[in-house]
Amino acid sequence: MTASANTPLLTINGLDIRFEQTGGVAHALRGIDLSLVTGRTHALVGESGSGKTVTSMAVMGLLETPPARIHSGEIRFGGSDLLSISDAEHRKIRGRQIGMIFQEPGKYLNPAFTIGEQITETLRVHFGMARRSATAKALEFLALVGLGKSQRVLKNYPHELSGGMKQRAMIAMAICCHPALLIADEPTTALDVTLQLQILRLIKELKNRFDMGILFISHDLGVVYQISDHVSVIYAGKIVESADRDRIFSQPLHPYTRLLLLSIPDAAKRGQRLRAIPGGVPDAEHIPSGCSFHPRCPLAESRCSKEIPPTKAYGDGHLAACFFIGKKWIDSSK
Amino acid sequence: MGRLFLTVLLISSIVFLVVRVIPGDPASVIAGIDADPSAITAIRAKLGTDKPISTQYLQWLWSVMRVDFGNSLISGQPVTALILERLPLTLTLAVLGIIISILIAIPLGVLSAVKRWSWWDYLGMIFSQIGMAVPSFWLGIILLLLLSVKLNWFPLFGSGTVRHLVLPALSLGIARAAVLLRLTRASMVEELSKEYVVTARSKGLPERMVNYKHALKNALLPVTTIAGIQLGYMLGGAIIIEQVFSLPGLGRLFLFGIYQRDFPLIQGGVVFVAFIFSFINFSVDILYSLLNPKIRVS
Amino acid sequence: MDRFVQIKSLTKEYYGSGLLQRKKHAVRAVDRVSFSIDRNTVFGLVGESGCGKTSLARSLLYLDPPTGGEVWIDRVLLGDLSVRALRAFRKRMQIVFQDPNSALNPKMRIDDSLAEGLVNMGVPPDERARRIGRLLDRVGIAGSHRRRYPHEFSGGQKQRLVVARALSTSPDFLILDEPVSNLDVSIQAQIINLMLDLKDELALTYLFISHDLNLVAYLSDMIGVMYQGRLVELGSTADIMEQAFHPYTQKLFSSVPGMQSLEPLEGGQDRQNVHKGRPVGGFSGCPYAGNCPESEEAYGSSIPDLIEVEPGHLVACIKTAHRQYGVYPQVTGKDRKE
Numbered sequence: 001m002t003a004s005a006n007t008p009l010l011t012i013n014g015l016d017i018r019f020e021q022t023g024g025v026a027h028a029l030r031g032i033d034l035s036l037v038t039g040r041t042h043a044l045v046g047e048s049g050s051g052k053t054v055t056s057m058a059v060m061g062l063l064e065t066p067p068a069r070i071h072s073g074e075i076r077f078g079g080s081d082l083l084s085i086s087d088a089e090h091r092k093i094r095g096r097q098i099g100m101i102f103q104e105p106g107k108y109l110n111p112a113f114t115i116g117e118q119i120t121e122t123l124r125v126h127f128g129m130a131r132r133s134a135t136a137k138a139l140e141f142l143a144l145v146g147l148g149k150s151q152r153v154l155k156n157y158p159h160e161l162s163g164g165m166k167q168r169a170m171i172a173m174a175i176c177c178h179p180a181l182l183i184a185d186e187p188t189t190a191l192d193v194t195l196q197l198q199i200l201r202l203i204k205e206l207k208n209r210f211d212m213g214i215l216f217i218s219h220d221l222g223v224v225y226q227i228s229d230h231v232s233v234i235y236a237g238k239i240v241e242s243a244d245r246d247r248i249f250s251q252p253l254h255p256y257t258r259l260l261l262l263s264i265p266d267a268a269k270r271g272q273r274l275r276a277i278p279g280g281v282p283d284a285e286h287i288p289s290g291c292s293f294h295p296r297c298p299l300a301e302s303r304c305s306k307e308i309p310p311t312k313a314y315g316d317g318h319l320a321a322c323f324f325i326g327k328k329w330i331d332s333s334k
Numbered sequence: 335m336g337r338l339f340l341t342v343l344l345i346s347s348i349v350f351l352v353v354r355v356i357p358g359d360p361a362s363v364i365a366g367i368d369a370d371p372s373a374i375t376a377i378r379a380k381l382g383t384d385k386p387i388s389t390q391y392l393q394w395l396w397s398v399m400r401v402d403f404g405n406s407l408i409s410g411q412p413v414t415a416l417i418l419e420r421l422p423l424t425l426t427l428a429v430l431g432i433i434i435s436i437l438i439a440i441p442l443g444v445l446s447a448v449k450r451w452s453w454w455d456y457l458g459m460i461f462s463q464i465g466m467a468v469p470s471f472w473l474g475i476i477l478l479l480l481l482s483v484k485l486n487w488f489p490l491f492g493s494g495t496v497r498h499l500v501l502p503a504l505s506l507g508i509a510r511a512a513v514l515l516r517l518t519r520a521s522m523v524e525e526l527s528k529e530y531v532v533t534a535r536s537k538g539l540p541e542r543m544v545n546y547k548h549a550l551k552n553a554l555l556p557v558t559t560i561a562g563i564q565l566g567y568m569l570g571g572a573i574i575i576e577q578v579f580s581l582p583g584l585g586r587l588f589l590f591g592i593y594q595r596d597f598p599l600i601q602g603g604v605v606f607v608a609f610i611f612s613f614i615n616f617s618v619d620i621l622y623s624l625l626n627p628k629i630r631v632s
Numbered sequence: 633m634d635r636f637v638q639i640k641s642l643t644k645e646y647y648g649s650g651l652l653q654r655k656k657h658a659v660r661a662v663d664r665v666s667f668s669i670d671r672n673t674v675f676g677l678v679g680e681s682g683c684g685k686t687s688l689a690r691s692l693l694y695l696d697p698p699t700g701g702e703v704w705i706d707r708v709l710l711g712d713l714s715v716r717a718l719r720a721f722r723k724r725m726q727i728v729f730q731d732p733n734s735a736l737n738p739k740m741r742i743d744d745s746l747a748e749g750l751v752n753m754g755v756p757p758d759e760r761a762r763r764i765g766r767l768l769d770r771v772g773i774a775g776s777h778r779r780r781y782p783h784e785f786s787g788g789q790k791q792r793l794v795v796a797r798a799l800s801t802s803p804d805f806l807i808l809d810e811p812v813s814n815l816d817v818s819i820q821a822q823i824i825n826l827m828l829d830l831k832d833e834l835a836l837t838y839l840f841i842s843h844d845l846n847l848v849a850y851l852s853d854m855i856g857v858m859y860q861g862r863l864v865e866l867g868s869t870a871d872i873m874e875q876a877f878h879p880y881t882q883k884l885f886s887s888v889p890g891m892q893s894l895e896p897l898e899g900g901q902d903r904q905n906v907h908k909g910r911p912v913g914g915f916s917g918c919p920y921a922g923n924c925p926e927s928e929e930a931y932g933s934s935i936p937d938l939i940e941v942e943p944g945h946l947v948a949c950i951k952t953a954h955r956q957y958g959v960y961p962q963v964t965g966k967d968r969k970e
Contacts, residue, residue, distance in 0.1 A: 047816040060536055095538030107529040112551040112627060122537045157627040163681075173537065192680035193843060197887040219817055222846070222888065263821035265850035267873050273828065274850075276821035280786050296818075 008076075009181055009213040010036040010059065015073035017054055019284070020066060026284035028054045030237040031073065033311075038180065041207065041214040043228035043245075045221065047281050051237040052217045056183045058083075059215070060100055061090035077181070096126040099174035103186040105166035109158040115142075115169045116154030119176055126177050141172040144209075145202060164195040171202065178210060185217045200227050221264060225249060230317075233257050236282050236292035239311070243318035253320040255297050258330050291322070299328045338616045345608040346398045349601050350391060394601075403602030408594050413602040416587060424583035427502055427575065428568035434507025435514055435568075436561055443518025444553075447526060448545050458515055465512025470571050474505035474578040502579045506571050510564060517560055521553040528552075555626055562618030566611040635668035636706055636837050637675075637692075637805060642666070643700030644684070644691045661687035663861035664701065666938070669854070672831065674838040676852030676869070678845060678884065684861040685841045689807045692839070693725055694718060705805060723753060723801035730810035732790035735797075736782040742793055743778040749801040767796040770833075771826060788819035792826065799830070807839045812847070824851065845888045849873060857881045860919040866938060867945030877947040879924045918950060 012034040019026040029051045036042045046052040057063045059075055061082060075082040078097060082090065094100075102108040110118060119141065120134035129137070138154065145168040147153045158166055167187060174182060184203065188196040204227060207214055218224050224231060225245065232242040233256065241254040252258040262275035279296040282288055288295050294304035303323060311321040385393075397403060403413035438461075446458035481487045481501060488501050525531070526549050534544045576585035584603070591599035644662040661684045669675040677685050691698040694710050703710040705725060713721060729735050736745055743764050750760045765775050771792040773785075782790055791811065798806060808827065812820040824847070830836060842848050848855060855872050857865040857880065865878040876882045918924070918936050938946040939953045947953075 047818060062532065062535055091538050091540065093538070094536055100533075100536040102529070102533060104529070108533045110530040110534065110548050110552070112555075113548075121539065121543075125537070125539055125543070159628050170533075173533075193845065194680065194883060194887045221817070260818060263818060264846070265821070265824060266846040267849035267869070269850055270869070273825050274821040276825050277818040278822070280788055280819060281816055 007038050008035055009038045010034070010215065011076040012055070012059075013074050013076070015055070015058065015075065016071040017051075017058060017063070017073075018069050018071050020069060021285075024285045027287055028068075028237055028284050029058075029073075030287070032234065032237070032239045034232055034239065034242075036181070036213045036215055038213045039207070039211050040229040041204075041216050041227055042230045042232065043216045043218060043224040044232050044234055045218060045224050046234035047219050049236075049281050049283055050234045051284075052234055053185060055234075056100070056185050056215065056217055059183065060094055060098060061087065062094075092126075095122050095174075095179075096177045097179050098181045098183060099177070099179040100183040100185065101167070101170050101174045101187045104190045105163065105170045106158065106190075109166060109170060111158055114155050114157055115161070119169075119173050122173060122176055137176065138172070141176045142169070144206070145169070145172045146198075147172065163191055164198065167191065167195075167199055168202065171199075171206070175206060175210065175212070180212060181215065182207070182212050183215045183217070186219070188223055189218070189220065196223065197226075203227065221261065233260075236287050237284065238292065238321070239319075240293065240322070241318075241320040243320075244316065247316060247318055251318075253314060253318065253325045254322050255299055255324075255330055256293050257320075259298075262330075298330060299324050338612055341612045342398070342605070342609050343395075345612075346395060346605050347391075349604050350394050353597060353601060354387070354390075398605060403605070404598040406591070406596050406599045408591075408596050408599075413598050416599065417584065417603060417606050420582065420584045420587050423581060424569065424572045424576065424585065427499060427506065427572040427581070427583065428565060430499060430503035431506030431510070431568040431572065432561065432565045434503055435511040435564065438508065438511040439514035440518050440554075440557065443515045443557075444522055444546075444550060446515075446519045447522030447553075450523070455519075458519060462512040462515045465509055465515070468509055470505050470509035471574050471578050473509050474502060474575050477501050477505055478578065498579075498581070502572075502575045502581060505578070506568055506575055510568065510571065514557065514561060514564060518553070518557050521556050522549060525549040525553040555622070558625060559618055559622050562614060562621060566614045569607065569610065569614075634671045635704075636671040637669040637839070638704040639668070639692065639701065640666050640704070641701040642688065642691060642698050642703065644687050644696070645699045660861050662691060662698070665856075665858070665861075665863045666701075667854075667856050667863060667866055669837055669839060671837055672835050673853040674831070674840050674851050676848035676855045677839060677841045677858060678843065678848050678855065679858035680843065680884075682860070683858040685858050686809060687861075688858070689727065689809055689839065689841060693722075693727060693807065695727075723749065724803050725805040725807070726798035726801065726803040727807040727809060728791075728794055728798050728811050730813050732787065732794045732814070733782070735794045736790060738782050741779050741781055742785075745782075746793070746797050746800050749797065753801060763800065767799055770799070770830070771796045786819075787815050788822060791815060791823055795823075795826065795830070799834070802834075803836070805837045805839070807841070809841045810843070813842070813844070820847075827851075845885060857884065862919055862948065863938065864920065864948045865946070867942075867947075871942065871945045877941055877945075877952045878920075878949045879951075880920050918948075 012032060014031045014033060015029050016027075016031045017029040019028055032051070032055065034042070034044070034055070044052045044055060054063070054068075058070070059077070059082065063070075070083055073083070078093070082093070109115075116135060116138055119138040120129075120131065123129045123134040123137055124131070127134075135154065139148065139151065142148045142153055147165060147168050153161070153165070153169070158169070161169065171187075182203075187203070188199050191199060200223065203214065203216075206212070214227075216224070216227055228245045230243070231245050231248045232239050233248075233254065234240070235256050241248065241252065241257045243253075248257065249261070252261055256277075259275060259277045263277055265274055277296050282292060282295075288305065290303075290305040290307055291297070291300075291309050294300040297304065299322075301323075307323075309321045309323045311319050312325070313319055314325065401414055405412055406416060409416070442454070442458045442461065446455040449455060478501060488497055526545070528549075531544060531549055534548045535541075539548075572583065573585035573588065575581075576583045577589065580586075584607075588600070588603045590596075591603065641664045642662055643660065643664055646659045646661055663684075665684075665688060667675070677688070679685050687696070690696040692703055694703070697711075705721075708721065710718065710721070736742070743761075746764050746767060747760050750763060755763070764778065768775050768778060773789060773792055773796070777785075782793070785793065791814075795811075811827070812823050815823065827838070828851070831838060838851075840848065840851055849869055852869050855865075855867065855869050856863050857872075857878065859880050865872065865876065865881045872881065873885075876885055936948040936950045936953065938948045939956070940946050941952060941956050
C-alpha cells in the first residue's frame with residue numbers, strides 16, 4: 001500500500017469507550033481526537049490508567065466488548081471506519097496493514113514456538129505463502145532488524161534470546177507484512193538504557209525505509225522526545241494537549257504537561273526540590289467533574305470543577321484544553 | 335535414573351519393615367493354629383525368618399535386585415512368573431482407561447475453556463462434578479447391570495477378547511476423567527489470558543489458530559504430566575475394577591494372596607507395582623522435558 | 633570526609649548446584665568493589681541489568697553475606713559481628729525495594745506491618761502506637777488510615793508506607809533499590825522530594841540504586857558505575873557529568889533519552905554482551921574490552937584497576953591510565969587512594 005508522505009493515515013474522532021464492570025462504569029476514553037500521517041511518528045503520552053492502551057487496542061480491534069463498550073466516535077483507516085467493520089474484516093487488517101509491538105517481549109512471544117515459526121505464520125495467513133518462501137522472507141526481516149547474522153535465530157525459542165533480541169524479533173514479526181501503520185506500546189520500557197537507544201534507532205530506520213506511520217505510546221518523556229514528530233498528551237481519557245514535538249517541549253501550554261516536564265529530575269535541577277504534582281492519577285471510575293485535572297492543578301478555580309474546557313488551537317497545529325492558557329501561567333520556579 | 339533406583343530401594347525397605355512389624359509370626363499363621371512346633375520351624379526355615387534381621391534384610395534386597403521374590407506359598411510357583419503372567423491384562427486395562435480419560439477430558443476441557451459459560455462448559459462442569467463423586471467400581475457395577483445384564487451388549491465376565499475389556503476400561507476412564515478435565519480447562523483458561531495470545535490476535539491470526547495452536551500447545555504441557563501420573567493411578571484402579579468384572583489380572587492375584595497370607599507374593603507384588611509406578615513417573619518427567627522447549631537438554 | 637559506609641574489595645560469588653558444579657560454574661556477581669559513602673550524602677550506583685548492583689546491596693547489608701571483602705558501617709566491621717549483634721545492628725540499616733506490593737504483606741494491616749521492627753526492638757505497645765503515628769505523618773499518610781490493608785492504598789502511597797516501615801527502626805543508612813521505577817511519573821517526584829526531606833531531617837545516608845541516569849544525576853552526590861560486577865568509574869556527580877572517562881560510562885550517559893539525535897550510529901552496531909557476572913577464572917582481561925570502541929588486543933589480558941584521574945575521580949580503564957600517566961601502573965598489592 002503506497003501513499004505519499006503526509007497523507008492522513010489514521011484519524012480518530014471523538015472516541016468514547018466505557019467499561020461496564022460490577023463496581024460501576026469506567027470511562028476509559030472520553031472523546032479523543034488524534035490524527036496520524038504517513039512517515040511520521042505520533043507519540044501518545046500518558047501515565048497508567050490514562051487510556052493510552054485502550055486507544056491502541058481499539059484501533060487494533062482487540063477490545064473485548066463486553067465489558068468494553070464503544071459509546072461513540074470513529075477510527076478512520078484505509079477508507080473505512082474500523083469501529084463499524086466486521087471482525088473478519090478487521091482481522092485482515094491486523095498484522096497486515098497495522099502491526100503492533102508490545103512492552104515485554106518475553107511475555108508477548110509464545111514460548112512454545114520458534115521465532116521463525118512465529119514470523120512465517122503471519123506471512124502464510126495473510127499472503128498464503130508457502131513455507132519455503134515465507135521462511136526466506138522471515139530471514140530477510142530478521143536481517144533488517146539486526147538478527148540476521150546466522151540462520152540460528154529462526155530456530156531459536158524466545159527464551160534463548162536476550163531481551164534486546166526478543167524485542168527485535170517482535171519488531172520483525174510486526175512489520176513482515178509491510179504494514180502502513182505500526183503501533184508501538186511502550187516497546188523500550190522494559191529494556192536497559194543502552195538497548196533502548198538501539199531499538200529506538202531501529203524503529204526510526206524502519207519507519208523511513210518502509211514509509212510507515214507510527215503511533216508510539218509511552219509514559220517516558222525522554223523517549224518521546226527522541227522518537228516523535230508529534231505529541232499528544234492524554235490524561236484521564238482526554239487529550240489535554242497536542243503539538244509538534246519541538247513545540248510541546250519548548251512551550252507546553254497545558255498545566256499538566258508543564259508540570260510533568262517540571263517534575264522530571266535531571267542533573268540541571270540538582271540542589272532544588274522537584275516541582276511535584278500533588279495527588280494521584282484518577283481512576284476511570286471516579287473521574288473528577290469538569291476538567292479532570294482540577295484537583296491537582298495549581299491554577300484551578302471553581303469554574304474548573306463545573307465546566308470541561310474546550311480544546312482550542314494556538315497556532316501551528318498546537319491544541320490544548322485549559323481555560324487559562326494565555327491568562328495564567330505556571331512558573332518554573334516554585 | 336538415580337532417583338528411580340533410590341525410590342525402589344526405599345519402597346523395598348518399607349515393605350520389608352512393614353511385614354516384619356506386623357505382630358505375629360508369619361510361620362505360625364501359615365502353619366495354622368494346631369500345627370506342631372516342628373512344622374512351624376520348618377516353615378520358618380523355608381521363609382528364612384529364623385535368621386537375624388540384618389541378614390534377612392540383605393537377602394531381601396538381593397532378591398529384589400534379582401527380581402526373584404521366591405515362590406508363592408500357596409501355588410509354589412515363582413512369584414515373578416505369576417505376576418508377569420497377569421501383568422499384561424492389568425496394564426492393558428490401565429492404558430485403555432487412560433486413553434478413554436484423555437479422549438473425554440481433553441476435548442471437553444479445551445472446549446469448556448474456549449467457550450466459557452456456554453453449554454459445553456456447563457456440560458463439562460457437571461461431568462467433572464459427577465466424575466469426582468463417583469468411584470470407578472460403582473460405575474462399573476452400574477454399567478454391568480445396564481449394559482451386560484439388561485441389554486446384553488457386553489459379556490458379564492471372563493477375558494480373552496477386547497469386548498471383555500470395554501466396560502472395565504470405560505468405568506475406569508470415565509470416573510477418572512474428571513480430574514483431567516478440570517485441569518485441562520484451568521490450564522487452557524490460564525494460557526488464554528496470557529500476553530502472547532494478544533500478540534497472536536494482533537497479527538491477524540484466525541481465532542481458531544489462536545486457541546488451538548498457540549494457547550493449546552502451552553496448555554497441554556501440565557496436562558501431559560498429570561495424565562502420565564494418572565496412568566499410575568489407573569493401575570491401582572484397574573486392580574479394583576478387576577474384581578467387579580472378574581478379570582484374571584493382578585488384582586485377583588494380589589487379593590487372594592492377601593487373604594491367604596502369601597507373604598512372598600504380597601511382598602513381590604508391592605515392590606513390582608511400586609516399581610512400575612515409579613517408572614511411569616520417571617517416563618513422564620522425560621516426556622515433559624522433551625515437550626517443554628525451555629528445559630530441553632541441548 | 634567521614635566515611636560512614638566503607639566497602640573494601642567486596643566480592644560476591646554464586647556457585648552452581650551440585651558438588652561437581654561448584655568450582656566450574658561460579659559466577660562473580662560483585663567483583664572486588666570498593667567505595668565509601670560520607671555521612672548524610674547520597675551515593676548513586678548505576679549500571680544495567682546484570683551488573684551486580686542488587687547483589688551488592690544485599691551483600692552490603694549481609695542479607696546474603698559477601699564471599700570476600702569488608703563492609704564497615706560507622707566504623708563497625710560487619711563481618712566481625714556475631715549473629716545476634718548483627719541482628720541488633722540491622723536496625724541501623726534498612727532497604728527500600730522497587731515493588732511496594734511485594735514488600736508489604738497483603739494480609740497485614742499497615743500499622744502491624746510498621747510495628748514489626750519496633751516489636752523486635754522490644755518497644756512497648758503505646759510507644760509503638762505513638763511512633764507509628766509520627767511515621768505516618770512524616771511520610772504523608774493520614775493516621776486514620778492505619779488500620780487499613782495495603783490494597784486499599786495507591787502505588788505511591790504504598791511506597792510511602794514502605795519508606796515509613798524502613799524508618800521505623802530509626803536507621804542511619806538506607807539503601808534505595810529502584811524505589812520509584814514502578815510508580816507513575818507524576819508521583820515519582822513526590823516520593824523523591826520525600827526522600828530528600830527525610831534525608832535532611834533525619835541526617836540519613838543513602839545508597840541509591842537506579843537505572844534512571846537522570847534521577848541518579850539529580851539525587852546523588854557521588855556516582856559509581858558498575859559493569860559486570862566491577863566498579864568502572866567512581867567520582868562526584870559534578871565531575872562525572874562534566875567528563876566521564878570510562879567508555880562504558882560515556883556510552884551509558886549518551887544513551888539517556890534526551891536531546892540527542894536518532895540518526896544511525898556510524899561504525900556498525902554494538903555487539904551484544906549478554907554475560908551476567910564473569911565466570912571465575914575465566915575472562916582475565918578488562919570486562920568491557922569486548923564492547924569497547926577503544927579496546928586493543930592487550931586489554932584482554934590485564935584487569936584494569938581504579939586509577940585516580942583527578943582528585944576524587946577514579947576510573948578503571950587501561951587506555952585512560954595510559955593517557956593520564958603514560959604508562960599502565962601495576963595492579964596487585966597497590967594501595968588505592970579513595
